Amino acid sequence: MIEQGLVKLIQTGLTDAFSQAVPGGYATELPKDLIGVQGSQVFKAWLYRSMDRPGNYVLQGIEGLTNWTVQIDCYGYNPSDAIDLGYAIDAIVNGFSGTLTDSDSTVVEGIFRQGSLIDSFSDVNRAYVRSLEFLVQYYQI
Amino acid sequence: MSYTTSQSQTGLGTLIQINTGTITTPTWTTIGEITKSNLSGKKNNFDDVTNLQSLAEEFLATISTSGTFHLTYNRVSTNTGQTAVVTAWTGAAKTQFKITLPINTAAGQSSQGDTFVFLAYVEELNDVGQLEPKKAIVSETTLKATGAYTFTEGS
Numbered sequence: 093m094i095e096q097g098l099v100k101l102i103q104t105g106l107t108d109a110f111s112q113a114v115p116g117g118y119a120t121e122l123p124k125d126l127i128g129v130q131g132s133q134v135f136k137a138w139l140y141r142s143m144d145r146p147g148n149y150v151l152q153g154i155e156g157l158t159n160w161t162v163q164i165d166c167y168g169y170n171p172s173d174a175i176d177l178g179y180a181i182d183a184i185v186n187g188f189s190g191t192l193t194d195s196d197s198t199v200v201e202g203i204f205r206q207g208s209l210i211d212s213f214s215d216v217n218r219a220y221v222r223s224l225e226f227l228v229q230y231y232q233i
Numbered sequence: 234m235s236y237t238t239s240q241s242q243t244g245l246g247t248l249i250q251i252n253t254g255t256i257t258t259p260t261w262t263t264i265g266e267i268t269k270s271n272l273s274g275k276k277n278n279f280d281d282v283t284n285l286q287s288l289a290e291e292f293l294a295t296i297s298t299s300g301t302f303h304l305t306y307n308r309v310s311t312n313t314g315q316t317a318v319v320t321a322w323t324g325a326a327k328t329q330f331k332i333t334l335p336i337n338t339a340a341g342q343s344s345q346g347d348t349f350v351f352l353a354y355v356e357e358l359n360d361v362g363q364l365e366p367k368k369a370i371v372s373e374t375t376l377k378a379t380g381a382y383t384f385t386e387g388s
Contacts, residue, residue, distance in 0.1 A: 151247040
């Protein structure tokens with residue numbers, strides 16, 4: 093599945109970038125009290141949320157090449173944590189093209205950064221957030 | 234039967250095929266990944282026969298024009314139907330095409346959709362159209378129909 097492949101791609105890249113594993117790949121919500129709670133050593137985490145995935149059709153039926161718009165929220169205990177994480181994830185996925193390591197070996201034609209870049213604060217998670225949006229073009233099996 | 238609801242249909246499931254065999258023994262090869270087909274210019278033609286005794290303009294129907302199909306499809310170099318279109322363009326050959334519409338269940342069809350068979354020249358072939366980083370490579374071709382269509386209503 094493309095979701096699994098994207099998560100693996102980012103997680104592998106983040107481990108290399110920060111020399112340690114970064115919690116992430118959650119869908120829609122972070123686990124409760126993940127970041128910055130007293131005693132927690134987690135200062136960065138990320139999640140993804142699917143925004144748009146219209147079906148493409150040819151006369152014969154559904155087309156394999158699919159456009160998926162995904163939002164990635166980068167959480168940080170400090171603003172710099174969220175920003176650093178955002179830059180790191182952007183460096184991993186922006187312009188990527190190749191085969192992912194999910195169970196379907198999903199082939200990605202390209203990942204393109206979209207215009208949206210929003211900084212905010214999450215009251216629920218008590219953390220700063222940088223939200224990025226990407227267009228993922230891949231072949232849906 | 235009184236009207237209750239529309240029996241129209243969409244184009245999803247339409248097959249547009251090129252004959253890679255002969256007229257007598259056709260081999261219908263589907264042109265793959267067509268995203269759009271547009272027929273234009275199918276019309277009757279007229280000659281103006283207005284004369285001094287006419288009370289208004291008068292026209293005489295002469296011969297019809299079968300029109301032009303404009304096809305847009307995702308370029309796949311290994312698709313045999315698309316390759317056959319390139320071959321037809323290269324040789325400027327008069328080639329047979331067939332369009333099979335989907336079965337229109339609402340209109341009472343159950344086994345076969347409407348078909349149109351016609352001869353055409355591949356008039357224009359823009360096989361490497363616009364190249365953009367975020368868009369699929371798309372080919373566009375124009376089929377200039379020659380002669381009359383053979384229409385077979387589905388059943």
